[in-house]
Amino acid sequence: MDLSARLDPVLDVARATATQVDTEGSFPAQTVDALRHSGLFGLTLPPESGGLGGGPQDLVQVLGRLAALCGSAAMVYLMHLTATMAIASAPPASHPGLLKRLATDTLATLAFSEKGSRSHFWAPISRSRRENGKVTLDSAKSWVTSAGHAEVYVVSTLAPDEGIDVYVVFAGASGVEVSGPWRGLGLRGNASAPMRFQLPVADGDRIGEPGSGFALKLQAVMPWFNLGNAAVSLGLAQAALDASVTHTSGSSFQHTGEALADLPTIRAQLARAALDLETTRAYVEKAARSLAQPDESTMLHVLGVKAVANDMALRVTDVGMRVCGGAAFSEHLQVERFFRDARAGHVMAPTADVLYDFYGKAITGRELL
Numbered sequence: 001m002d003l004s005a006r007l008d009p010v011l012d013v014a015r016a017t018a019t020q021v022d023t024e025g026s027f028p029a030q031t032v033d034a035l036r037h038s039g040l041f042g043l044t045l046p047p048e049s050g051g052l053g054g055g056p057q058d059l060v061q062v063l064g065r066l067a068a069l070c071g072s073a074a075m076v077y078l079m080h081l082t083a084t085m086a087i088a089s090a091p092p093a094s095h096p097g098l099l100k101r102l103a104t105d106t107l108a109t110l111a112f113s114e115k116g117s118r119s120h121f122w123a124p125i126s127r128s129r130r131e132n133g134k135v136t137l138d139s140a141k142s143w144v145t146s147a148g149h150a151e152v153y154v155v156s157t158l159a160p161d162e163g164i165d166v167y168v169v170f171a172g173a174s175g176v177e178v179s180g181p182w183r184g185l186g187l188r189g190n191a192s193a194p195m196r197f198q199l200p201v202a203d204g205d206r207i208g209e210p211g212s213g214f215a216l217k218l219q220a221v222m223p224w225f226n227l228g229n230a231a232v233s234l235g236l237a238q239a240a241l242d243a244s245v246t247h248t249s250g251s252s253f254q255h256t257g258e259a260l261a262d263l264p265t266i267r268a269q270l271a272r273a274a275l276d277l278e279t280t281r282a283y284v285e286k287a288a289r290s291l292a293q294p295d296e297s298t299m300l301h302v303l304g305v306k307a308v309a310n311d312m313a314l315r316v317t318d319v320g321m322r323v324c325g326g327a328a329f330s331e332h333l334q335v336e337r338f339f340r341d342a343r344a345g346h347v348m349a350p351t352a353d354v355l356y357d358f359y360g361k362a363i364t365g366r367e368l369l
């Protein structure tokens, strides 16, 4: 699929606004609007739902290129695509036109994490109540990307009886509120603030069968989120490496006439980082191919791809900080922004360390949970 005609205008906006988004910690509204108007909101939805019918490889390409310019916008977009695919896996009965809206103009996100279960997003603590046959959602969420900006929230809760339920909740409904501020070290524009959801929900708002939320999180959320998050890591690492090569090639010691890149130590650091990035990219592409044509190894790649790419992005952006020296602390190089943004992707659940544990369990024949 040739996505350039749709993506290039979005990248122009991201390029022009990313520094301001990061400096002010403001939501990347202009880039999100450009995505909305480009048709890319429906990147991975099938054409019959109003989408472009793109697959995992398209997701990697688009998110990687966007993240290289604006990590915050890329993560907002990834949360939208993941929420959209979760809804598409079992569309809630009361909202028949929702997928078409998500494909064209409606921003969605995931509200899973809770203070009590921390990064263990598969284990909500909040429990909805059933009174007189009606269910009331009562969930305090600790971090919700696009909080206060999304129009649709995909919210998880313990069911009144058994299992986990996942509901679609619309912004503007009474009982939906952003309950705190967001000031992050990285991805400073993605508005990942805490939220409170206290409102009645109906069967027709639920995604999937009663109590099926755990399977939904593992089968419909994790594959798209993990792959997309890995793609964001690739983009951030590529941008940090490019900026580092440019800076070290163009900055010289006047008293020796040498550029920084004339120093063998710096060249070797850059070489290791470039190869680290390229080997990880090859693995991310392999994981994307596996997701496009699933086989028995696909779940292993779902577990591995985010962890590997997150760690690579920490190493490569760290090299950027090192080889650019004191200049790396200055905002003009942007290396420090990519360094900070990469750290956020790493701790977004499932965290890289949780995924290594899961991967280890999978290859030694143990249950994940």
Ligand SMILES: Cc1cc2nc3c(=O)[nH]c(=O)nc-3n(C[C@H](O)[C@H](O)[C@H](O)COP(=O)(O)OP(=O)(O)OC[C@H]3O[C@@H](n4cnc5c(N)ncnc54)[C@H](O)[C@@H]3O)c2cc1C
Residues within 6 Å of the ligand: 079, 109, 110, 111, 112, 113, 114, 117, 118, 119, 120, 121, 143, 144, 145, 146, 184, 186, 187, 190, 192, 344, 345, 347, 348, 349, 350, 351, 352, 353, 354, 357
């Ligand atoms: C920028 C940003 C955006 C976010 N957006 C969203 C969002 O849109 N929706 C949402 O639901 N959540 C979101 N989150 C929350 C995120 O998914 C995690 O829940 C959160 O980062 C966990 O932080 P914590 O302090 O609770 O981690 P903790 O759970 O306290 O983890 C601390 C450390 O322990 C490690 N650890 C925990 N369990 C294990 C284990 N079993 N094995 C090995 N190591 C382990 C972790 O890897 C981590 O290194 C966001 C977070 C950030 C930073």
